[in-house]
Each structure stands twice: as structure tokens, then as C-alpha cells.
Amino acid sequence: MIRQGILVFEDTAEGVLRTAQRFGGLSILDRGIRTMARAGCERILVVVPEGARRRVSRLPRKLSAQVEVVIWGSAPTLTFFPDEGYLLLHGDYTHHHSSLTKMVKDGRRQADLVIQTAGDGGQMTPLTEVNCDASVVTFRPADSETSGAVSTGVFLCGASLSPSELPTTTDDLFTFLSVRSAGRQLETRPVTSAPALWQRVVDRRSARAAKTMLFSQVTKSTSGPVSRHINAKFSIPTSKLLIETGISPHMVTVLLVMTAGLSAAYFISRGDEYVCFALAGILWQLAAIFDRCDGEIARVKLAESKFGAWFDTVTDNIAYLCAYAGMLVTVDRILDPWYLNLAFSAAIAILVSLTVMYAYAIKTGSGSLQRYLVGFSQHVPDEQKGHIYRWMERYSFVAKRDFFSFVYFVLCLTNQFELLYWFTVGGAHLMALGVLLSQRKMLEGHRSINGDQQPSSVPALNPLGAASQTRDG
Secondary structure (H helix, E strand, O other): OOOEEEEEOOOOHHHHHHHHOEEOOEEHHHHHHHHHHHOOOOEEEEEEOOOOOOOOOHHHHOOOOEEEEEEOOOOOOOOOOOOOOEEEEEOOEEEOHHHHHHHHHHOOOOOOEEEEEEOOOOOOOOOEEEEEEOOEEEEEEOOOOOOOEEEEEEEEEOHHHOOOOHHHOOOOHHHHHHHHOOOOOEEEEEEOOOOOOEEEOOOHHHHHHHHHHHHOOOOOOOOOHHHHHHHHHHHHHHHHHHHOOOOOHHHHHHHHHHHHHHHHHHHHOOOOOHHHHHHHHHHHHHHHHHHHHHHHHHHHOOOOOHHHHHHHHHHHHHHHHHHHHHHHHHHHHHOOHHHHHHHHHHHHHHHHHHHHHHHHHHHHOOOOOHHHHHHHHHOOOHHHOOHHHHHHHHOHHHHOHHHHHHHHHHHHHOOOHHHHHHHHHHHHHHHHHHHHHHHHHHHHHHHHHHHHOOOOOOOOOOOOOOOOOOOOO
């Protein structure tokens, strides 16, 4: 397991500019640190040229990783694990953290130096072409005609490649690797992910390409069909604009998501007026789109956290409950009294569902009620799923915000208040039934999975005396 890394910026005037260059809401220096931490590095050494910014922003400082920034020619004080290799990242390159995570997880195996290369022979603005021959690695400038293995700026190095000596060498990074790896076991490891999850950033054009690459990965596999195919077409362009303003995901939640949701709740309380009813549907759909934006910005800025998940969940449910209350006001005004009585029973069903799902989220530590829907598939073995359970699993997407927000949007625009009422009330009772029938099996399944994943031994102590912690954000 590799738990340490070095981020190196070339000792040139271009290297000075590169550390401060920003895109996607972060400087390249901060993004490199954050990406390496997400890949599992607990101690990170950053080597920058004289005159480069050395101050790390608040975001990386919140990480559990230990970070030290030194200039070329300075000996670091950060202590590395003596018998462990390290992840080496060239500062010109931006990677999606999943690419580095896979590289670290695969490890060095028996090699002293592993060079990650582009499996398709190249990627936008490559820097070097790699050749390994007779245990000697050589790098030469890559050009548009190159057909060899092109480096992606990622290396796994054994302890024999002296991590503490790298900042004090008079050689550039590629010369250092060539000299120190001579006579040792080398490996080039191609990555063939599509789309490519790395990009060399040297100017505004390549920075835009890197930003596009990162945003191409923001949609989660658990997202609903409406979220993936409709909402994403609006949320991603919006997030690309918002992220450069410096706005935080929490601010997006409060200023956009909650404001739109509460405004929709007000207008639906006047649902007997078509204009207000239609505005409620439009605002509710906008809230669903903005709800994607806060998550997208958090993922691109590598700022996801348990607090953020809980904050998003709580604010969402405040908006839901206010919207339901607003709907009851209109029900009382335009429908028969028995409609209101049934709506109150649905309110009890909603509270029961939320109570069970919050309890599940607390016990599993997920911080998100959406994870309850994920648990339908992941936490219950197939042999324990009966016909009713499989039916609930197949149609659980109906309970996702993206789906019912879109249904609300359509029904409001077509002035179908009574259909909206039955969709809401019927859906609330069915959701409560599904939650009550599934929660026991899901908790048992989660405990079984969690028990299987417990570590079999105590982790190695930190040689610096600090307890190693991991957290998401």
C-alpha cells in the first residue's frame, strides 16, 4: 500500500506560473495535493521552483494528510516510510482521482519504477515519450508524430529512488528518474480508460480541456434516469460557470436549491391559480437541477464531505416538507374534505419513511438518504429478495428527486393538480410500505458486509507519531 507521494513542478519560469494557474475553482497546486490525498497519500511533499507560491489554500489544509511545500534545492523535513514506495506526480498534469487511485491500488508489484503511459499512444499536449530498454529508462520530447508510449506524468517509485534526495538534486525530474532507475526493474503501465482521465495543463485551452474531463465524471452511477439524461444537460454547464466564481457547494444549496424549493412551496400553496401552479413546477424542477450543481461542484473541487452530505439531505427535506404543506393548503381550498384527511395520513407515512431512512443513514454513516435506495441493491443478497422486494428495487427510481421533480414539473405545467395530489399521496404511502418492508433486511445486509470488511490487523503506526485518519472531504 502506497501512502506517500511527491508532487513536482519544474524548476523553470513556466513551473512558477503553473503552481498558481487556476481552473475548476482550484489552483493546479491545490488540485494536485487534493487529488493525491484522495488517491490515498497520507503524507505529501510538494517541490516548487523559487518564486512560486508556497501557501496552500484552506481546502487542502483540512485534509488528514500531512503536506510540506519546499523549493528546489531545499531538504524536506517530512519523513517518509523508509521501506515503502511513493507516488510521484508531475505538476503539469491534472488527473481525475480515480485514475491515481487505481494506479496506487495496483501498486509497484516487483518493479522499482512504474511509469503510467497513455494506452492510446498519446493524449492532449503530451510532454515526453518513454522508452525502457535493458533496465534503462529514457525520456524524449513527444510531438504530434510520436507513436511510442507517452507519459501521463504519474510514476510509482521504490524506496531505492531516494524520495528525500529528489528536491535537492540538480537534475530535472526526468533525468533524476533515468539516472536513479538505471539497472533496476522497470515497467510501463498503459491506461486505456475512455474517456481519458488525465490532461496536461499548459495554457487556457488545455485548462478548459482538463475542466471538461473532470466534469465528464461528475454523474454518479446511482443517479436516476431523469438526472442523467435531462437534468445533467442543464446542471453541468451551470456548474462550470458557478465553480469559477468561488462559490462553495453549501452556498449553492442555500442560495439556489433551498431558495427555489421554498419558493415552489409558496406558489403551490396557491395552486388554484394556474400561473402560480406553473411557477411552482418550474421552480421545483430548477431546484432539482441546482441540487445536481452543488454535488458537481463538490466533486470537481474535491470538496465532498460527510457534513456536506448531511447538509444537503436536511435542506432538501425541509424544502420537501414545506412543499407538501403548501400543497395541503391548496387541497383544503379546492378539493373535498376527505382528500385532506387522506393527505394527513400520507404526511404520517412521509414522517415514518424519513425516520427510518435517517436512522439507516446514521447507522451506516452514509450521510445521505439517497444511499437508502442504493442499499436496495447492494446490502441485501439476491437469494433474500422476494417478489415484492424485487418489484420495489426495480421501481425505486420513482422515489428519487429527479423523477418526482420532473413529474411535478409536467403536472404543474399541464394544470393537473388532482393528478399531482394522487401521485404525491399514493407515492408517500407506497414509499413508507417499501421502507418498512426493506429496512430490516438492509440493516442485516449492511452489518454483514461491514463485518466482512473489517481489517484483520492493526495498521502500521505513523513514524511521525501522528494518528493517520481518512475522511472524505
